[in-house]
Amino acid sequence: MAGIELKGISKSFEKNEVIKSLNLMIENGEFITIVGPSGCGKSTLLRIIAGLESQSNGDVIIDGREVNNIKASNRDLAMVFQSYALYPHLTVLQNLMVPLKLRRMSTLERFPIINWFFPNRRSKIDKLKESVLQASETLQIEHLLGRKPGQLSGGQQQRVAVGRAMVREPVAFLMDEPLSNLDAALRVHMRAEISELHRKLKTTFVYVTHDQAEALTMSDRMAVMMDGEILQLDTPSEIYNKPASLRVAEFIGSPKINVLPAESNEKGDIDCMGISMSLSIKDNKNEKILVGIRPEHTNLLQDNKKNCFLGEVNHKENLGSDIYLHVTLKDSQQKMIIRSNPDISFNTKIGEIIRIGFDNNKVMIFNESGQNLNKKS
Amino acid sequence: MSNTRSHIWFVSPAVLLMFLILILPVFVAGTFSFTDYNLGSPDFKWVGWKNYESLGKFSSYKKMFTASLTYVVIVVPVSVLLGLGSAMLISSLRFGGELYKTVFFLPVMATLLAMAYAWEFTLDPVIGVINKFLDDGCSVGWFYKLFTGSWLGFNPTESWYGELCNDRMPNWLGNKKYALGSISFIGIWQAFGFNMVLYLAGLTSVPRDLYAAAEMDGANSPWEKFKLVTWPMLGPTHVFVVTITSIRSFQVFDTVEALTRGGPSKSTYMMVYAMFEKGVKQNLVGMGSALTIVFLGFVLILTLTQVYFINRKVHYS
Ligand SMILES: Nc1ncnc2c1ncn2[C@@H]1O[C@H](COP(=O)(O)OP(=O)(O)OP(=O)(O)O)[C@@H](O)[C@H]1O
């Protein structure tokens, strides 16, 4: 178990700067998720921590020790790859034995023929096998030990990959989108299993994903990463409720947050597209601002209230528990997505004009450059 | 299948061609191998297994099998390992890889017959570059020491090179002791570029992630990674390369015809050359056919071995 600290890490591939002077402090035993859109440098960052890629600048510190010049094989971290990267010519048992053999037995003990001269080699291997069996019991893959990776389903391969990381009790686990090759149902299931594993092992987990649902459900803290920078590092609920910037707000939350143009008058009261929002701000008076309303904080109004938008329904998505209405606001081309209760909106038709209400307390206010203004006040 | 017969018309040209071009000649050769047929003679006699029996009886055929098998046993492992080694070196290069690929592949593209004459000059006992070089080396102190092994404390005049210096340099193609080795050397020189290209293709299909995984698992040295990832992941390539090289080595003909004609004293009397000599030069079609059938048998065994390995061992699913 160990904490991991990144100090001013940057990485360029030729002229392309993929990671820009990034700082991150990962606590001992923490489950931290790095989430961000495709190509933002998540895998690169993870590979830098692992030592598979060298940073252009900055320090990687594991357990208080600077490891910049220590090879991946000596950092005592384990990694689960998106492709699982199991050795296809070895059985599951042999796959799980590899990290143990490589670390607990000397080169000579593993060398063909020469190893005959090591009398206690057998008992050593038996001991290693025991820890493999223990790990496979935890992951419920005992019945697969004799098979080759090619004979396993995606979910089973995933478990084996986790098992291979687990057997040698590393100081931290690094996982690079380990669930992205699984189907939706299995992904939800494995999410719970990995969280459970973390609770059991109490080891540091660094988990990379582009799926915000995984980040929100599994992590102690999550880091939202874009274009090689960490935009915000906080607990999932903090990031969901108080995103530091519009980019974070737009990335976290599904469907995406609605962003409407608005302005504040000299008293700080906010007027959004002709609707006075009974909200005010202290700074940024008399300015053009942006208002963010999450679809889940809107609703369909049946009676006429003061604070409501009018809009025409373009499209309707029925998810069973919720209905999402895609709406174009009246007198503008502004689009919005509304969540509504199926009991209310079951017979809403496309083309119909509806009244849209929202939860005033949950409205987020951003200035034009995208900074969150609620957060400060 | 429907009850019309049109499908027969569609497949018949291909089946007919396959029969005429591929199967019929083998069948004809098989038939001739039981006769004493001579090209040009009006009739022939059935001789049963006599042709095959003589393969086991006469010393020239025994020498033929020895020469062919020795050639294969030398050329296959050396050219395969050289091919693998050079492919791994080239694929680890940052730049210059293209140049090496082209240079090593040149012998494969060049006509072996033309190259054989170039080798004849190079290996010539009197005017050849190699012997000139070795001759001159006798009077260069460190070179002489290195090759006689006297730097290890051996008696220089008793060593192979030391004796040659006192006598004269070998006749590489004309001496029974060296001819097969020289022919094998040319075979390796010619084959390894091809193997290198096959291995280069094989190496590109090894997933990068596996090397990363091996490193995370604690594979420290290049040797560990080679053992854990490269070698096993090249399994299908190994089978293909070894089979192709074995078959091509069995087929060696150009160099033998151009440089030694099977000599001296049949030390380089390879199978295909023997087939050519019996069947074409000496008009003994019956004997030539028997040799052809035995040769096909060897190739068939190699091919079946390949099929077996591809289906069983190296197929990772
Ligand atoms: N070896 C490399 N050489 C050059 N550029 C690279 C290399 N590896 C990654 N990149 C670039 O670095 C950027 C970040 O890549 P990275 O793999 O870290 O993205 P990611 O966030 O993991 O994306 P994804 O979610 O799709 O896996 C990309 O623009 C990619 O093109």
Ligand SMILES: [Mg+2]
């Ligand atoms: Mg990635």
